[in-house]
Amino acid sequence: MTAVLPWATLLVCLAITIARIPSLLRGENRVVFYIFALITLDILLSIEGPYLAIDALLGGVNVTNLILRFLLYGTFLLMGIKIAMGFASTSAERAIRGPWGLTVLGITVALTTFFFVITDTRGSTAGMTGLTWGPSMEAYAALGRFYPGYVSACLLPAIWRTIVGRYPALLRAASALLFIGLALLLVSQLFPLIPLVHLWLRSLINYSAVLATAIGLAGIWFSKAFARRKARRTA
Amino acid sequence: MWRRRKINLYLRFGSFLGQAGLARLKYPRKPSMPLPSKAFQRWLHGVAPNASTADVCRISGIKRTTLAQQLVRGKVAESTLVSISRGYHVNPVQALATFDLYADLRGDPVPPTPDELVSQIATMDLLRAVVERSEPGSVSVTGLSPTPHPTAVRNWVDAIDDGELRHRVSEATGIAPQNFSAHLTANRLPPELAIATSRAAGVGPAGGLVAGGLITEAEAGWSPNGRQEALDLMTLGELVTLAGERLQALGKTLRRQEQDHERTERIWENLG
Numbered sequence: 316m317t318a319v320l321p322w323a324t325l326l327v328c329l330a331i332t333i334a335r336i337p338s339l340l341r342g343e344n345r346v347v348f349y350i351f352a353l354i355t356l357d358i359l360l361s362i363e364g365p366y367l368a369i370d371a372l373l374g375g376v377n378v379t380n381l382i383l384r385f386l387l388y389g390t391f392l393l394m395g396i397k398i399a400m401g402f403a404s405t406s407a408e409r410a411i412r413g414p415w416g417l418t419v420l421g422i423t424v425a426l427t428t429f430f431f432v433i434t435d436t437r438g439s440t441a442g443m444t445g446l447t448w449g450p451s452m453e454a455y456a457a458l459g460r461f462y463p464g465y466v467s468a469c470l471l472p473a474i475w476r477t478i479v480g481r482y483p484a485l486l487r488a489a490s491a492l493l494f495i496g497l498a499l500l501l502v503s504q505l506f507p508l509i510p511l512v513h514l515w516l517r518s519l520i521n522y523s524a525v526l527a528t529a530i531g532l533a534g535i536w537f538s539k540a541f542a543r544r545k546a547r548r549t550a
Numbered sequence: 551m552w553r554r555r556k557i558n559l560y561l562r563f564g565s566f567l568g569q570a571g572l573a574r575l576k577y578p579r580k581p582s583m584p585l586p587s588k589a590f591q592r593w594l595h596g597v598a599p600n601a602s603t604a605d606v607c608r609i610s611g612i613k614r615t616t617l618a619q620q621l622v623r624g625k626v627a628e629s630t631l632v633s634i635s636r637g638y639h640v641n642p643v644q645a646l647a648t649f650d651l652y653a654d655l656r657g658d659p660v661p662p663t664p665d666e667l668v669s670q671i672a673t674m675d676l677l678r679a680v681v682e683r684s685e686p687g688s689v690s691v692t693g694l695s696p697t698p699h700p701t702a703v704r705n706w707v708d709a710i711d712d713g714e715l716r717h718r719v720s721e722a723t724g725i726a727p728q729n730f731s732a733h734l735t736a737n738r739l740p741p742e743l744a745i746a747t748s749r750a751a752g753v754g755p756a757g758g759l760v761a762g763g764l765i766t767e768a769e770a771g772w773s774p775n776g777r778q779e780a781l782d783l784m785t786l787g788e789l790v791t792l793a794g795e796r797l798q799a800l801g802k803t804l805r806r807q808e809q810d811h812e813r814t815e816r817i818w819e820n821l822g
Binding site: 540 | 814
């Protein structure tokens with residue numbers, strides 16, 4: 316099952332990204348397309364086959380993993396800003412793209428690069444699981460989980476208010492999925508506590524988080540299309 | 551006043567998990583008990599002894615699947631009974647009264663209070679009355695629109711409320727105050743709750759059924775001109791004050807809907 320989940324996630328994200336192309340061409344909410352495209356790319360780079368192929372081109376020292384980290388940060392920056400704006404949370408928006416938020420991002424990027432450089436990363440393996448894990452590796456991995464967790468923590472209160480508020484049922488359901496996805500990213504901060512023999516649990520949480528987030532975001536889009544169609548039919 | 555404010559707070563935050571959970575502990579949800587299907591079938595046999603289910607559905611305009619489902623579940627909705635009564639020209643109130651749950655409805659109908667009658671006049675009809683009395687001849691008088699109107703349930707409860715009514719209804723039925731308020735906001739009044747509310751207020755048992763739209767004012771035994779007469783008895787000052795209160799409440803509701811709409815649109819604008 317853990318072998319199927321990544322591919323299933325990739326397929327779902329790819330499908331949503333392709334479904335967004337018409338809106339992209341019409342110029343509607345381009346950023347949402349970029350978010351889905353980035354998520355798809357993130358997933359692609361975290362799957363063994365594509366990862367090894369690309370990393371081989373880049374010298375086989377796991378630079379692809381570093382790139383994946385940066386792409387992830389970018390994804391969460393974009394997604395965080397859009398969600399905070401949509402859910403009308405000025406405090407979340409400030410915490411993500413205000414001076415404080417950008418400082419957090421800057422420090423995360425700098426430290427990620429630093430720990431990558433001081434670690435011996437020769438020997439291409441997806442998720443760098445094949446390398447010997449020293450303290451610097453642990454720090455590198457923790458940083459990669461930290462920023463998505465930070466953005467999620469900023470967004471969760473506003474999303475919760477939407478789930479329990481007076482909104483269309485579909486929108487609330489989609490928000491609930493989004494909430495689950497982002498909450499799982501917070502749970503993933505506890506990964507070091509999971510014994511290494513249960514690595515499958517980590518990837519289960521990670522991919523479930525991506526799936527729930529992507530389907531939740533697409534659900535918000537769907538709820539809009541659904542409401543518009545219903546309004547047109549009754550008009 | 552403080553009670554009203556408290557209920558508003560409940561309304562605003564009532565859907566919060568913690569509070570709803572708390573309310574569920576305090577007021578365990580009693581299963582809603584519509585008419586038991588055995589008793590219903592006995593009644594139906596008395597009304598239409600030789601009719602098949604298909605006949606009953608055709609005459610009363612109920613979907614066959616709906617009736618079948620309710621019979622199988624063992625619980626028949628009051629609205630089903632009312633539709634069938636109308637189809638067979640039986641007074642729905644008397645039909646309901648044959649069930650123990652609606653024993654309050656037995657006997658002669660209790661006439662509604664003037665406040666109850668006025669509460670069942672639509673806000674726009676009240677406004678028309680204000681204009682007509684202030685500037686006679688300037689609006690076309692069309693007569694009152696039939697019951698129920700869009701805020702009939704809340705206005706009815708307000709009309710019979712002595713300040714402690716909501717509390718007494720909660721005690722008597724086990725329904726949490728915020729759930730009762732949610733019914734008022736949605737302009738819904740389950741028949742069982744309507745009966746319990748009028749009992750707690752000491753008014754005639756059929757008023758809530760009229761406000762909830764289950765039966766018409768004529769079926770409740772109200773005089774055909776009752777509402778108009780009660781309206782005519784009000785002084786202009788009383789009428790304007792009442793219309794003002796209604797308008798204020800309507801404005802609040804509309805503003806809230808507009809805000810909800812804006813918030814929804816904002817989410818869709820950014821993420822849709």
